[in-house]
Amino acid sequence: MSPVLKNPLGAKWTAGRHGKAEGGPGVLASHTAGLTIVEVAALPGQAQAMRAALKAAFGMDLGAGSPAEGAENAVCTGPGQYLLTGHDVATVKAAVGDLALAVDQSSGRVRLTISGPAIAALLAKTCPLDLATWPVGAAHASHFLHIACTYFRRGDAEFDLYVGRSFAQSVGKWLLDASAEFGLEIA
Amino acid sequence: MLIFCPHCGMRPSEEFTPKGLAEAPRPALGGDDRPEDDAWQDYLHTRTNKAGQTNEYFHHSLGCRRWIVVHRNTLTHEVTGSTMASEFWQNQQQAQDWEAGQ
Amino acid sequence: MSARLPQPNRLDHGGIINRDRPVTFTFDRRVYQGFEGDSLASALLANGVKLFGRSFKYHRPRGILGAGPEEPNALVEVDRGPADRDPNHRATMLEIYEGLETFSQNHIGPLNMDLMEVNDLFSRFLPAGFYYKTFFFGGLQAWYRLYEPIIRRAAGLGRPPLAADPHHYDKIYTHADTLVVGGGIAGLTTALSLAKAGQSVVVCEERDRMGGSALWQGETFNGETGAAYIAHMCREIEAAGGRLLPRTTVFGVYDAGTFGAVERCHDHLTKADRAPHTARMKYHRIQAKAVVYATGAIERSVGFNGNDRPGVMLASAGHTFLGKYGVRVGERVSLFTTHDGGYGTAAAFSAAGAEVTVLDARTDAADVSIDGVRVIKGVYAGQAHGRMGVRRVDYDGASSGSLDADALLVAGGWNPAVHLTSHTTDRRQSKPVYDAELLAFVPPELVDQEAAAGSVTGAMSTADCLATAQAAGKKLGGKKIELPTVDQALPVSKPMEMWAVPGAGDAAFLDMQNDATVKDVKLAAQEGFKSVEHMKRYTTLGMATDQGKTANVTGLALLAAATGRDIAQVGTTTFRPPYTPIPIGVLAGHHRQRDYAPFRYSPVHAWAEDNGATFMEAGLWMRPAYYTAPGDKDWLDSAVRETRATRGSLGITDVSTLGKIDIQGPDAAEFLNRLYTNGWKTLPVGKARYGLMLREDGLVFDDGTTSRLGENHYYMTTTTAHAAAVMTHMEFMHQSAWPDLAVAFASVTDQWGALALAGPNARACLAKLFPEVDVSNDGLPFMGVIETQWQGYTARLFRISFSGELAYEVAVPADIFDAFWQAALQAGAEWKITPYGLEALNIMRIEKGHVTGAELDGRVSMDDVGLGKMVSSKKDFVGRAMSEREAFSDPDRAKMVGLVAAKPGDKIIGGGIVFDSAEGPFDYTTMLGYVTSVAQYSPLKDRAIALAFIKNAADWHGKTLYVVSHVHGKSIMEVRAESPHFYDPNNEKVMA
Amino acid sequence: MSDRYGFWRLLREGLRGHTGWGPAWRDPEPKAEYDVIIIGGGGHGLATAYYLAKVHGITNVAVLEKGYLGGGNVGRNTTIVRSNYLHTGNELFYEKSLQLWEGLSGDLDYNVMFSPRSIINCFHTDGQRDAEARRGNQMILHGADAVLLDKEGVRREAPLIDVDNPRFPIYGGLMQKRAGTARHDAVAWGFARGADKRGVDLIQNCEVTGIDVEDGRVTGVQTSRGPIKAKKIGMAVAGNTSRVGALAGLRLPIESHVLQAFVSEGIKPMLHNVITFGAGHFYISQSDKGGLVFGASLDGYNTYAQRGNLPLIEHVMEAGVSFVPAMSKVRLLRSWGGVMDMSPDGSPIIDKTPIEGLYLNAGWCYGGFKATPGSGWCFSHLIADKPTHHIAQMRLDRFKTGRVIDELGAGAQHNLH
Numbered sequence A: 001m002s003p004v005l006k007n008p009l010g011a012k013w014t015a016g017r018h019g020k021a022e023g024g025p026g027v028l029a030s031h032t033a034g035l036t037i038v039e040v041a042a043l044p045g046q047a048q049a050m051r052a053a054l055k056a057a058f059g060m061d062l063g064a065g066s067p068a069e070g071a072e073n074a075v076c077t078g079p080g081q082y083l084l085t086g087h088d089v090a091t092v093k094a095a096v097g098d099l100a101l102a103v104d105q106s107s108g109r110v111r112l113t114i115s116g117p118a119i120a121a122l123l124a125k126t127c128p129l130d131l132a133t134w135p136v137g138a139a140h141a142s143h144f145l146h147i148a149c150t151y152f153r154r155g156d157a158e159f160d161l162y163v164g165r166s167f168a169q170s171v172g173k174w175l176l177d178a179s180a181e182f183g184l185e186i187a
Numbered sequence B: 001m002l003i004f005c006p007h008c009g010m011r012p013s014e015e016f017t018p019k020g021l022a023e024a025p026r027p028a029l030g031g032d033d034r035p036e037d038d039a040w041q042d043y044l045h046t047r048t049n050k051a052g053q054t055n056e057y058f059h060h061s062l063g064c065r066r067w068i069v070v071h072r073n074t075l076t077h078e079v080t081g082s083t084m085a086s087e088f089w090q091n092q093q094q095a096q097d098w099e100a101g102q
Numbered sequence C: 001m002s003a004r005l006p007q008p009n010r011l012d013h014g015g016i017i018n019r020d021r022p023v024t025f026t027f028d029r030r031v032y033q034g035f036e037g038d039s040l041a042s043a044l045l046a047n048g049v050k051l052f053g054r055s056f057k058y059h060r061p062r063g064i065l066g067a068g069p070e071e072p073n074a075l076v077e078v079d080r081g082p083a084d085r086d087p088n089h090r091a092t093m094l095e096i097y098e099g100l101e102t103f104s105q106n107h108i109g110p111l112n113m114d115l116m117e118v119n120d121l122f123s124r125f126l127p128a129g130f131y132y133k134t135f136f137f138g139g140l141q142a143w144y145r146l147y148e149p150i151i152r153r154a155a156g157l158g159r160p161p162l163a164a165d166p167h168h169y170d171k172i173y174t175h176a177d178t179l180v181v182g183g184g185i186a187g188l189t190t191a192l193s194l195a196k197a198g199q200s201v202v203v204c205e206e207r208d209r210m211g212g213s214a215l216w217q218g219e220t221f222n223g224e225t226g227a228a229y230i231a232h233m234c235r236e237i238e239a240a241g242g243r244l245l246p247r248t249t250v251f252g253v254y255d256a257g258t259f260g261a262v263e264r265c266h267d268h269l270t271k272a273d274r275a276p277h278t279a280r281m282k283y284h285r286i287q288a289k290a291v292v293y294a295t296g297a298i299e300r301s302v303g304f305n306g307n308d309r310p311g312v313m314l315a316s317a318g319h320t321f322l323g324k325y326g327v328r329v330g331e332r333v334s335l336f337t338t339h340d341g342g343y344g345t346a347a348a349f350s351a352a353g354a355e356v357t358v359l360d361a362r363t364d365a366a367d368v369s370i371d372g373v374r375v376i377k378g379v380y381a382g383q384a385h386g387r388m389g390v391r392r393v394d395y396d397g398a399s400s401g402s403l404d405a406d407a408l409l410v411a412g413g414w415n416p417a418v419h420l421t422s423h424t425t426d427r428r429q430s431k432p433v434y435d436a437e438l439l440a441f442v443p444p445e446l447v448d449q450e451a452a453a454g455s456v457t458g459a460m461s462t463a464d465c466l467a468t469a470q471a472a473g474k475k476l477g478g479k480k481i482e483l484p485t486v487d488q489a490l491p492v493s494k495p496m497e498m499w500a501v502p503g504a505g506d507a508a509f510l511d512m513q514n515d516a517t518v519k520d521v522k523l524a525a526q527e528g529f530k531s532v533e534h535m536k537r538y539t540t541l542g543m544a545t546d547q548g549k550t551a552n553v554t555g556l557a558l559l560a561a562a563t564g565r566d567i568a569q570v571g572t573t574t575f576r577p578p579y580t581p582i583p584i585g586v587l588a589g590h591h592r593q594r595d596y597a598p599f600r601y602s603p604v605h606a607w608a609e610d611n612g613a614t615f616m617e618a619g620l621w622m623r624p625a626y627y628t629a630p631g632d633k634d635w636l637d638s639a640v641r642e643t644r645a646t647r648g649s650l651g652i653t654d655v656s657t658l659g660k661i662d663i664q665g666p667d668a669a670e671f672l673n674r675l676y677t678n679g680w681k682t683l684p685v686g687k688a689r690y691g692l693m694l695r696e697d698g699l700v701f702d703d704g705t706t707s708r709l710g711e712n713h714y715y716m717t718t719t720t721a722h723a724a725a726v727m728t729h730m731e732f733m734h735q736s737a738w739p740d741l742a743v744a745f746a747s748v749t750d751q752w753g754a755l756a757l758a759g760p761n762a763r764a765c766l767a768k769l770f771p772e773v774d775v776s777n778d779g780l781p782f783m784g785v786i787e788t789q790w791q792g793y794t795a796r797l798f799r800i801s802f803s804g805e806l807a808y809e810v811a812v813p814a815d816i817f818d819a820f821w822q823a824a825l826q827a828g829a830e831w832k833i834t835p836y837g838l839e840a841l842n843i844m845r846i847e848k849g850h851v852t853g854a855e856l857d858g859r860v861s862m863d864d865v866g867l868g869k870m871v872s873s874k875k876d877f878v879g880r881a882m883s884e885r886e887a888f889s890d891p892d893r894a895k896m897v898g899l900v901a902a903k904p905g906d907k908i909i910g911g912g913i914v915f916d917s918a919e920g921p922f923d924y925t926t927m928l929g930y931v932t933s934v935a936q937y938s939p940l941k942d943r944a945i946a947l948a949f950i951k952n953a954a955d956w957h958g959k960t961l962y963v964v965s966h967v968h969g970k971s972i973m974e975v976r977a978e979s980p981h982f983y984d985p986n987n988e989k990v991m992a
Numbered sequence D: 001m002s003d004r005y006g007f008w009r010l011l012r013e014g015l016r017g018h019t020g021w022g023p024a025w026r027d028p029e030p031k032a033e034y035d036v037i038i039i040g041g042g043g044h045g046l047a048t049a050y051y052l053a054k055v056h057g058i059t060n061v062a063v064l065e066k067g068y069l070g071g072g073n074v075g076r077n078t079t080i081v082r083s084n085y086l087h088t089g090n091e092l093f094y095e096k097s098l099q100l101w102e103g104l105s106g107d108l109d110y111n112v113m114f115s116p117r118s119i120i121n122c123f124h125t126d127g128q129r130d131a132e133a134r135r136g137n138q139m140i141l142h143g144a145d146a147v148l149l150d151k152e153g154v155r156r157e158a159p160l161i162d163v164d165n166p167r168f169p170i171y172g173g174l175m176q177k178r179a180g181t182a183r184h185d186a187v188a189w190g191f192a193r194g195a196d197k198r199g200v201d202l203i204q205n206c207e208v209t210g211i212d213v214e215d216g217r218v219t220g221v222q223t224s225r226g227p228i229k230a231k232k233i234g235m236a237v238a239g240n241t242s243r244v245g246a247l248a249g250l251r252l253p254i255e256s257h258v259l260q261a262f263v264s265e266g267i268k269p270m271l272h273n274v275i276t277f278g279a280g281h282f283y284i285s286q287s288d289k290g291g292l293v294f295g296a297s298l299d300g301y302n303t304y305a306q307r308g309n310l311p312l313i314e315h316v317m318e319a320g321v322s323f324v325p326a327m328s329k330v331r332l333l334r335s336w337g338g339v340m341d342m343s344p345d346g347s348p349i350i351d352k353t354p355i356e357g358l359y360l361n362a363g364w365c366y367g368g369f370k371a372t373p374g375s376g377w378c379f380s381h382l383i384a385d386k387p388t389h390h391i392a393q394m395r396l397d398r399f400k401t402g403r404v405i406d407e408l409g410a411g412a413q414h415n416l417h
């Protein structure tokens, strides 16, 4: 028997329609439960070697390490620092060896995916960055209404948000508040 | 205000936490400097506190969490450069250039 | 639709209001009607209302001066109930809607019979700064109890709201290549030029629609009316990708291309018309690479007696009411002008059927003949009569006489709206510059990414304004665009220099709201307040809600004259944000009250909520303080019950909020050695150690345990309160001082849920949870660490104790922590496992003499808290140097001690002061120290105990002391001092 | 006719058109030499000159001000006056200052509108309550007054505060009843007029551009209006301390930071006390004119510009609306900044410098308005070679000895205080 994973987003985060009820939803949101997230951080001077190791082990091409060069499963949060999804910590540690720190953050970070026609209007309320200068595939560590948040742009109107688990309820509530005028559909 | 982070690029200042002027490096570990000597006092307390070009520590706390040293004009708030703190004291030339107000 | 009410001053044509849509509203409970598109001012003027309010100081009757944001007089309250009361609305900016209820402000009795008008009778005794010269007879108490309350009641304008604001507000991050401030013809022209060049452009216009002066001046553009031409431009700009934001005031200019703007979304709509879930206002934080200031110009009046009478208004205002709203503010109009511009307005009024007399101050003015307009040259308005509305105007100068008039329009010249161009003056090294030709301040030289366009530059004719707009576009990389041909152009000329007319004095007002007069400026100069900033502060000129938009320049010009200086020498006062007042709430946006800051929740928060926990805030976290069980009388009862259960059998508590940092790398031990005071190199894998961190200044920063999980792998815990600060400190030290250390670390606070099992049955319970792990005293000795699995997930077992009991902390991933917590409760049921909160923990840690934030308050040294022995002499570490300063070994330093109440039932007061006598004297020279933490009841001692810091602490062990708290009614409590380690001082329990 | 102010004089002048008011201060040309030069015509400089003349009879004094009198921080602060400090090093001094405030209008013959409308520092946890109780107790032991309010007490005193704040509920507050506000400009002008009347030369638009030092002692200054000699020079230049100190070759433990302040449109009385919100480091009071005057913490970066940026402004409004929800609809009228001389422990320095004859008055952080009379009093004593015990701990060398006076316990980081 495997234990029940606890929803970190709190009781208000329920599937279905929230806020404005008329018309199609402006924002769609979903939370990936049980996602495996590993944080890696290169030791000083080892960032390039670490990226090479990750490429060798998992085929991830992280380029020279700029935030724009990540991938959906390797989101850059800082120099030589990534959130990797889909691999467990032991596998990652084995891959990076002494080049980098690797810690499990599967419980520590919550990933929300948001999309929809009102996504730009929504992000304009919560994120200080300019979407016009933000290519698809780029990650930015910034804030969501003052809560530390790493964003990854999956598509034109689709973003992953990584936030600390203990903050997730506030993020959830504030996302509900901010998207009420557009209509929010939670999957 | 915008601050340039060498990793993240131009970012709004609310993502950063300022710490103060970066005028003197930390005295070496295990050195013989006494706490009342200039080395320690300059690191912790004493400041030239120039009006004009200064170097200042900022933490990109709501971003990549790097400490950076930002070259700023304290009369106009203009940011003219920034570097990772991890490189700043290593690169004495840059530190000196900035100190000289270039 | 309701019946149509008459609007006596409304023309049957002209303006851009919608005559098909009457709108009914009230002012001071009287019902009026205006049209869609009206401001409250235009609608009331249409109804013949002249009296709008009372001035601040003298309570003089006041009407409308301007037609826009510069309005100083007509401030009204919009009332939607006490919570939704909105004072100090400018009637000129308030758009009417069906059912709007408005009230005049700041009077006792009806507006037209304000009792406070007595102030006007005494005005001669209340000149600028009078309050500095009196009201201190009788000393402090007379001022505070007698004079000041009267002044405070009289001061202020509208009534304050009295409850939380029911509206919500949004903050929007808006980005653009170029921000254009001002949607007049100049701003729009530049915007079009830039948008056509492919730039992303945002145009912010403070008023209800784009167009500015073009909407009322009556000029035509390529044969189209102003309104039509503007509409046409707006479509083109939007087609080129530009954004137009009407009702949006750019209130401030900040560093690096950041601008603040407020968009008003609801105030012009009835409740039913407001889209659900939308914000009343939006605060746009605009980030733009370039900016165009196209803010126009604001007309000024002239100082003459009675220039504040209702019915005296700026010529541009009268013209706006006529041209934009189809309202004729008078039938017999006197128009006092200092330049040609006045004739345009005169012509418009005459065309609208008014009888107009122009009083032209210039003797040498060119002859202009306008049908039905009489011109008297070389004269000025000397006095306006009519308390509740102008009736007569005396003129003087080359000739003198008296005119019957129901409106007096004043064209005193224009002040370019340079406000925003000087918010960041230091970037340009210059304030606005005085142009002695134009008799106006114009923007200073702008930096590369800035341009100015239109009448803000000092350009006067529309053609010149368009040319400056074209040039601004060019400066910022715009495309050249076809400029329109302007017909029926208004006459323009430089004004004659006349700031105040001869004989202007007590009743010649400059700052109408604050009642600062021509005389006041002279008095300020006479009393030595010669700096323009002194004059402003002494007379309060320019300090009212309009910030002197119509008054400042005139004031400083008069100061220049009174002190024999040039206007340029006198200069302006400092322009400051906001450009016009904005609700405080809109800048707070979403972050208010409950949403002021995020909550951080432990993974078992919901469980605790369901099980009687009362929470206590700890930084952003909410932590259970105690759990109320049936029969508990109060919090102390609960805490004591929890303590007893733990000490007697088994307690469980949530420690998920502790900071946790994972540290990896070959230099990890060296890094810890530098961070902590004690040594780390010898710590074996599978062991934890308590560590103490200092700040660089040598005082205690934080404490916690760090475990060695692998050769190069450590797991650090910090206090809840300092978790973020410790992480930041480690990052700082690593990156700024020792970047070469081969170590990396990450916060894993949120990754792990953690609980502590404490009490004699803790081991048995742990064994049940982890049947396959050897948790015996040998298998998991004190300070031992085991990494294992629970239900397939990593679990870390730590044999550490904060409570002083045999105790373990177990960490598992937060996702399954709730399940693990439930399992622990089940496993512990046979020992009556009892959840305990911070209050019980507090009792236990005080009994044990463990310190927390109350002791580690940032002012204590290691020695002060008895941890001096934790210093390794073999190495250097953060804070070592500074802790060798002389004050650290001062024998007078207060050190930690335990206190025990003399009698059961006695309270010890946290924050109480420790003395060696119950009789006093109690003062700072006799105090020994102070109490930091109190357990109001210690089951161990059957009475209150406490931790305190006192001088010569060790000498007092076993002796009687007194805790005195003056702020608790001077309570004096006898206590006995002893070692702070009350409970199990030899650690037998934790090692058992 | 005496030139004293008062009701009857106002009446008389009113009747004759106010022609009889003379200048509040002269506009003298600088002399070649003075006994004492005070650099800085802010509150502290003017008060120092006033007490030098009044208490010590030293009247051959010039105050050199680079701009206009009172145009620095004394003219741009939130006017909170209190003596609610924890440490003896501060409390003795601030209590002395508060006592001077209580008689100041009469003493200066100028209504500085000191209004003891009380201050309440709200707290949010039991731990904070104990810390506030300790502070209150220590205040009383130093001769000040303090009252510990519970939640209901705060509600009674200030009904518009959201004591039930759902995020940071208020447990109570530490109240000092004798604390309050004063009219900032009047303080500067009152001291200026008082000093001028006693013979002090107040010289405006006179920037000190050099300090002459010979053999380790000062001999005079260079200014934008020429050189002026003096054997004693007192520096009271607040945010400009490092720059002026540098003229004498001093490097000082000061950083310059901006603090912003805000005033709302005038409204009828809504707040009586000065109140502070612990969770947001926010403070507010209502002026006699009806404006809400409020502020919070520093922007945090070093600057010499008297203006700040939006993130801090947003923070102030968030805290304000959370603390006093009704202020949401009140409109912000004006915002501005002042340059603070931040010391590493948040407490001031009034001391001699290593250069003989050069005296230092600095490190006021954002608390020096309340200090104005006390600072002038103590600094004048120091300059007159009669140092008082109130400033015994406000030493320049305390960062070397470790005898810091850290009210917040924040440690050696200038912008944290």
Ligand SMILES: Cc1cc2nc3c(=O)[nH]c(=O)nc-3n(C[C@H](O)[C@H](O)[C@H](O)COP(=O)(O)OP(=O)(O)OC[C@H]3O[C@@H](n4cnc5c(N)ncnc54)[C@H](O)[C@@H]3O)c2cc1C
Pocket: D039, D040, D041, D042, D043, D044, D045, D064, D065, D066, D067, D068, D069, D070, D071, D072, D073, D074, D075, D076, D077, D078, D079, D080, D081, D206, D207, D208, D209, D236, D237, D238, D239, D240, D244, D259, D260, D261, D295, D336, D337, D338, D339, D340, D364, D365, D366, D367, D368, D369, D370, D371
């Ligand atoms: C926004 C804000 C809010 C504050 N709130 C409070 C509060 O509520 N309570 C409180 O107690 N304190 C408060 N303070 C702090 C207080 O205002 C200052 O600590 C205090 O006014 C500083 O002393 P001062 O009056 O002498 O300084 P200032 O008034 O700044 O005087 C220094 C003078 O020196 C002059 N000067 C500088 N360099 C030279 C030179 N080279 N030559 C000649 N002259 C020179 C300057 O022009 C200036 O006039 C606040 C400060 C600010 C900015």
Ligand SMILES: NC(=O)c1ccc[n+]([C@@H]2O[C@H](COP(=O)([O-])OP(=O)(O)OC[C@H]3O[C@@H](n4cnc5c(N)ncnc54)[C@H](O)[C@@H]3O)[C@@H](O)[C@H]2O)c1
Pocket: C181, C182, C183, C184, C185, C186, C187, C204, C205, C206, C207, C211, C212, C213, C214, C217, C248, C249, C250, C251, C294, C295, C296, C297, C298, C341, C414, C417, C420, C453, C454, C455, C456, C458, C459, C460, C461, C462, C463, C465, C492, C579
């Ligand atoms: N000096 C003169 O003689 C004079 C004076 C006034 C108007 N005019 C005429 O006005 C026209 C000039 O057009 P223009 O575009 O320069 O001025 P304008 O007055 O037509 O437009 C300026 C616009 O900027 C807006 N604005 C000002 N500050 C703002 C802010 N902070 N945020 C948002 N909006 C703001 C105003 O509401 C106004 O609508 C010409 O036709 C000219 O003849 C001339």
Ligand SMILES: Cc1cc2nc3c(=O)[nH]c(=O)nc-3n(C[C@H](O)[C@H](O)[C@H](O)COP(=O)(O)O)c2cc1C
Pocket: C533, C542, C543, C544, C547, C573, C574, C576, D075, D076, D077, D078, D079, D184, D263, D287, D289, D291, D293, D306, D333, D334, D335, D336, D337
């Ligand atoms: C306590 C206090 C109250 C103030 N009230 C007002 C006010 O009612 N109206 C106003 O325009 N400015 C007011 N100000 C701000 C001043 O106009 C001015 O902005 C401030 O003193 C800083 O000066 P500066 O803006 O010239 O740099 C006030 C300032 C203080 C310190």
Ligand SMILES: [Zn+2]
Pocket: B005, B006, B007, B008, B009, B060, B063, B064, B065, B066
């Ligand atoms: Zn960064």
